[in-house]
Amino acid sequence: MNWGNNAQKEMKLKFLFEQYIFFKQDQIPTIVPYFPDQVDLDISNRCNLSCITCFHSLERFSPFPDMTMETFRTILDQAEGKSSTITFGNHGEPFIHKHILAMIREVKERGFFLNIINNGTLLTAEKAQAVIDAQVDRVSFSIDSVDPEIYPQVRRGGNLKKTLLNILTFLKMNHEQGMKVYVNISTVNSRLALSSKIDIREFFSKLPVHVIYTSDILNFHDMLAIRDETKFVQRGYEKITDPKKFPVCLNAFDRIIIRPTGDVSLCPIDWDSVHILGNVNDAPYTELWNNEKAQQFRQAHIDRDYSSFEGEKAMCSRCDGKWVQDTTLRPDAILHMIKDDLRDTKSELDFKLSDPHYGNTVKDALQWASSL
Numbered sequence: 001m002n003w004g005n006n007a008q009k010e011m012k013l014k015f016l017f018e019q020y021i022f023f024k025q026d027q028i029p030t031i032v033p034y035f036p037d038q039v040d041l042d043i044s045n046r047c048n049l050s051c052i053t054c055f056h057s058l059e060r061f062s063p064f065p066d067m068t069m070e071t072f073r074t075i076l077d078q079a080e081g082k083s084s085t086i087t088f089g090n091h092g093e094p095f096i097h098k099h100i101l102a103m104i105r106e107v108k109e110r111g112f113f114l115n116i117i118n119n120g121t122l123l124t125a126e127k128a129q130a131v132i133d134a135q136v137d138r139v140s141f142s143i144d145s146v147d148p149e150i151y152p153q154v155r156r157g158g159n160l161k162k163t164l165l166n167i168l169t170f171l172k173m174n175h176e177q178g179m180k181v182y183v184n185i186s187t188v189n190s191r192l193a194l195s196s197k198i199d200i201r202e203f204f205s206k207l208p209v210h211v212i213y214t215s216d217i218l219n220f221h222d223m224l225a226i227r228d229e230t231k232f233v234q235r236g237y238e239k240i241t242d243p244k245k246f247p248v249c250l251n252a253f254d255r256i257i258i259r260p261t262g263d264v265s266l267c268p269i270d271w272d273s274v275h276i277l278g279n280v281n282d283a284p285y286t287e288l289w290n291n292e293k294a295q296q297f298r299q300a301h302i303d304r305d306y307s308s309f310e311g312e313k314a315m316c317s318r319c320d321g322k323w324v325q326d327t328t329l330r331p332d333a334i335l336h337m338i339k340d341d342l343r344d345t346k347s348e349l350d351f352k353l354s355d356p357h358y359g360n361t362v363k364d365a366l367q368w369a370s371s372l
Contacts, residue, residue: 003341004084004113004137011084012037012113013338020334022253023327028302030295032253035286038085040257040268041075043067043103045092049119050156053144053188053217055091055271057156066097067260071281075258076110078284089117089140090257091271095127104134113137117186120167121158128170132180140184140213141167146203147196148372154193164369168207172362175208179350183209189216207365208358210349218269218321243304249316250325252298256285264288266297267315274315 003009015037022033044066050057079086086107088094095118097103107114115138116131123131131139143163145151151160174181185204187193193200204212249267257268262280265273275297277288288294293309300306306316316322 005111007111008084008113009341013341015084016334016337019254020331023330028248028253028298028327030298030302031290032298035082035289036255037083038087038255039075039079039083039285040087040090040255041067041072042091042257042259043072043088043094043100044097045260045271046096047093047119048096048121049093049158051144052154052156052192053190061271063092064260067262069099069102071260071262072103073106074262075280075285076106076112078280078286079112080110082286083112085113085115087115087117090268091259093119093122095122101127101130101134104131104136108134108136115140117142119143119155119158120163120170123166123170125166125169125173128166128173131170132174132177136181138182138184139170140186142186142188143167144187144190144193144200145196145198146200147198150192150196154190161369161372164372165366168362168366168369171208172359172366175353175359175362179208179353182346183211185209185212187212187214189214203365206361208353208362210346210353215324218319218324243317246304247322247326247328248301248304249319249322250327250330251321252301253327254325254330256289258285266294267321269319269321270315272313272315274313275309 003012015034018034022028042064044063046063046066047054047056055061076086088100088103094100094116104114104116114134114136116136117140120141120143143151144154146160146164148160151163152158155163171183174183185200187200201212201214251267251269255266255268256277257265257270258280259265259273263273264277264280264285265275266277267275275293277285277291277293277297280288283291296308300308301316301322309315310317
């Protein structure tokens with residue numbers, strides 16, 4: 001497992017044990033006795049791509065101004081000693097932010113575990129070295145195809161050659177410098193992406209990456225325009241007519257997301273800000289975590305009745321994300337994560353990926369990408 005240093009690991013394990021006990025109760029309460037261990041920061045919810053599986057492709061989406069350094073530091077102040085993990089890149093491309101490198105350094109200097117989700121298009125060699133030097137804990141690259149014909153259709157606005165060269169250069173640098181950063185390749189299934197002539201999992205399985213994660217399309221609380229190329233997978237909510245049979249969504253009890261404005265939500269899919277708890281500039285997120293609006297949100301999920309906060313905009317009633325983040329699955333998942341931690345999975349993978357063979361395969365891949 002890639003939980004960073006001992007202090008971060010201790011906080012994470014404490015959170016998991018408390019959450020395990022919480023979800024083993026017969027009745028789940030609306031007041032959560034632990035703080036969220038992960039804070040998703042939308043330092044920017046702008047993006048340079050308009051992917052067919054993302055709300056950025058919707059005409060009605062309007063991004064906020066990027067997060068100010070003042071709001072950013074306010075959040076870090078609130079998180080110290082409360083949360084171990086900071087994630088950049090939930091609703092936008094973090095490397096768009098003009099202060100991204102300063103933000104990375106500050107998060108790491110304050111002792112947080114840092115996870116950066118990005119699309120690879122803006123991670124130049126200079127920025128890649130800065131990420132490695134700052135000892136960022138995990139970098140996740142979102143890329144759905146390495147087929148030159150398919151990639152630009154899925155990742156609209158992207159250039160496959162440039163993107164692959166950026167990602168592969170990072171992999172090469174990280175390998176040569178001792179696998180300092182845990183690397184995740186994240187792909188989203190869609191009918192179009194799955195028509196690729198080149199298998200993306202096979203492509204990256206030969207390279208120095210720790211994990212390749214594949215997910216199905218989320219409908220972003222029913223606001224994503226379902227097109228022929230994206231309607232390959234829907235979670236199954238349309239097959240269940242009785243709301244009482246819906247899963248209880250883990251997101252209401254697990255983590256928070258903070259918008260560029262400082263607004264706080266319990267839902268990482270709530271790109272449209274349907275349900276906001278408050279703003280970190282008015283009250284710490286640790287206070288908002290169990291406030292009246294937070295409890296209202298959790299009670300709605302327990303009851304499977306979301307009418308208390310849904311108005312003109314559908315949110316949880318038409319979201320398939322709860323089939324992914326199901327509270328009933330969490331206890332078993334926690335035990336699995338602790339088991340992995342005891343095995344020190346990251347060290348095992350680092351040892352394997354440090355083999356010179358992976359250095360050769362990434363050079364071959366760079367040569368192929370250069371020829372596109």
